[in-house]
Amino acid sequence: MEVKVCKNCRRLFNHINGPDLCQECMKLLPKEEEGRVNIRLNSGLSRLLVEEEEKYIKIKEYITIYPNATIVQIADANGVTPSKIFEWIREDRLEFSEESKEVWFTCMKCGTKIKSGRYCAQCRGK
Ligand SMILES: [Zn+2]
Ligand SMILES: [Zn+2]
Numbered sequence: 001m002e003v004k005v006c007k008n009c010r011r012l013f014n015h016i017n018g019p020d021l022c023q024e025c026m027k028l029l030p031k032e033e034e035g036r037v038n039i040r041l042n043s044g045l046s047r048l049l050v051e052e053e054e055k056y057i058k059i060k061e062y063i064t065i066y067p068n069a070t071i072v073q074i075a076d077a078n079g080v081t082p083s084k085i086f087e088w089i090r091e092d093r094l095e096f097s098e099e100s101k102e103v104w105f106t107c108m109k110c111g112t113k114i115k116s117g118r119y120c121a122q123c124r125g126k
Contacts, residue, residue, distance in 0.1 A: 001014050002015050004020050005020070006021050006022040006025055007025075008021055008022075008025040008044075009025055018091060019091050019093060020091070025045065029045070029053060052084075055078055055079070056088060056094075058078050059080070062077060062078060063096065067096070090118055092116050094116060095116040107120035109123040110122070110123055
């Protein structure tokens with residue numbers, strides 16, 4: 001657990017996993033209900049964050065349709081920068097399938113191939 005600044009309200013909070021948002025702002029994030037996305041505007045989230053969430057959801061769908069796409073292809077097709085995608089991967093919000101092993105990441109500690117996040121399950125458990 002580490003203390004981070006919430007991307008939306010700028011308060012300090014204890015970050016466990018997921019996006020850099022405090023518990024209150026997490027509640028404002030769009031929910032995926034039965035495959036449909038429900039983005040609540042004027043919910044207190046900044047316009048920028050709502051746009052980011054819209055893209056995040058689009059990309060998640062894109063990855064399920066094109067499991068072999070590379071980061072650059074995903075970024076180009078969805079109008080985001082590759083670094084944004086890396087950010088989501090590090091936040092553990094995007095995960096790649098078995099078929100897209102070439103875009104998997106290496107654990108920052110032991111170098112094992114992982115699908116998302118910074119560390120493999122073993123190193124994370126420590
Ligand atoms: Zn917040
Ligand atoms: Zn590891």
